[in-house]
Amino acid sequence: MYEEPVGYATAGHRRYRRQPSGYERFMQEQNIPIVRGIGVRDVRELGLAPWKRMGGQGCFIHLDRVGARTGMYVVEVPAGGALNAERHIYEENFLIVEGRGTTEVWREGSARKQAFEWQPGSLFSIPVNTWHRLVNATSSPALVLGVTTAPITLNLFPNERFVFDNPFEWTDPYYEREDYFKPREDFEPHPEKGHAFLRTNLIPDVVHCYLPLDNTRGPGFRLFRFRMAGNTNFEGFVAEYPSGRYSKAHYHPSGAVLVCVRGKGYSYTWPKELGARPWEAGKEEFVKMQEYVPGGMIGAAPGGGDWFHQHFSVGKDPLRQVNITGGSRSGVLRVEWSNLDDDIAGVSEEIHEGGYALSYRDEDPHIRKAYQEALKREGVKFEMPDSIYA
Ligand SMILES: [Fe+2]
Structure with a gap:
């Protein structure tokens, strides 16, 4: 039976656990x-x-x-x-x-x-x-x-x-078209973001398929985005970092999951509140790291709120990742943080320009050092061009 508080005592538990969804x-x-x-x-x-x-x-x-x-x-x-x-x-x-x-x-x-x-x-x-x-x-x-x-x-x-067990039939996404699952390879510019974009319902081999040059997340970065089966939430991408290279860090809310399909690598992720240089600030204990091989994965921003994340290719093969979950900047999630008439910064816009990507120049010096050590252990050459740190 519920009992009302007496005087100015407060009702409810001070802390509580939610029930499962x-x-x-x-x-x-x-x-x-x-x-x-x-x-x-x-x-x-x-x-x-x-x-x-x-x-x-x-x-x-x-x-x-x-x-x-x-x-x-x-x-x-x-x-x-x-x-x-x-x-x-x-x-x-x-x-x-x-x-x-x-x-x-x-x-x-x-x-x-x-x-x-x-x-x-x-x-x-x-x-x-x-x-x-x-x-x-x-x-x-x-x-x-x-x-x-x-x-x-x-x-x-x-x-x-x-x-x-719902009898409602969506006739629009599927018309029993003969060629519905015929793979398509005709890239077009993404209707919003401008990157290479594919409308297809089947990609036969994401491990070996051609990826156009993109360069936005790092030098030599390759990418196409895709939309499949009339999905409204799932828009994904296939991306690749050359051997000996790594991505710029960038931040946004959680949503995207990156699945490794080729090469090997690791990712760092940390809350934006720690700043751009968490090691220099003595806060490295709050930086999370995930290593992965083909079949592995990392949640890009696993902490809620805005988290930085940064991906490192450490194998002799390029590091290829597939995003099949969509993310905070595609599908239904972007509606949560953007208005219809907002100008949204793309991945290539850096923080000092009003975007959310951290330039290599501004990153924590520890990141490059630790990466070079990781490459040494793997016997892989560091291939980042000097000019990007200048
Ligand atoms: Fe991201």
Whole structure:
């Protein structure tokens, strides 16, 4: 029974814990491991458990400050088997980590099944509320990373029947077009940001596909952005840093997750409040670091608020990263911090120009030193041009 406070005593607990959200309850009910943190070194190292709903072994990845809006999981498609067919009213992207197989897609009640093949590095998206099934006809298991907007959807509508068994048909994103999953390679300028941009529903191989020169996040940086399957939230990119080079630091709110698909590297991330030079300020204990190899990932700004992040290629191969979660500057998140008529700074605009990227000149001297030591351990040459520090 509730008791009113007496006199000027205050009501309520001084501190309290919140209850799980609709998506957090959904995850708990699936009875598979939930991995938390700022990133993962390699999803192949994660412990999986039988996942009845999906029909394969799996686990959730619920990264700090990302999991409120973006759901992630890995699931194994058994050798000579298939996952259960499903449909849902949230958006879903798949990145193939290991193995080969086929995805079948069809509309409720339609006999026209479309199928396309995948291999390691294939990236595709399932149109909202269409049936889909991942099939593995080979003799070894396949490992798949799934990325969804299930958190937004289940947090707003915590009703599994509404989300997974909803008769409403979105006819717009999927017309059973013959060429729907035919990969497209015709880059156009991004309608807002101007970077190379691809509208496609399938990228057969993000590990080896061509990336146009971009240079915005560092010298020799390559990039294209993409939009798939009529998604409103998921806009992603494929990006690459040459061997022996690293990105400028920049800051923004959380949202983006970068998955390593080639090379190896590490990322630093720290709250903007620590300033541009946290080592020099004696605050390095608050800088977080994640190392990763292909199959690993880092939440770009895992602390909430604005966090700096900076990525370092340490392998002999270039470091290639895929963003399949969207981020604070694409999809629904940007509506939270920008008005429709705001002039938004792009990645190339530096802090001293009113942007949010830190020039190499202004970065903490520790960063270059530690990077050179990391390269030495790997036997890789430092390739940053001198001129960018001048
Ligand atoms: Fe970023």
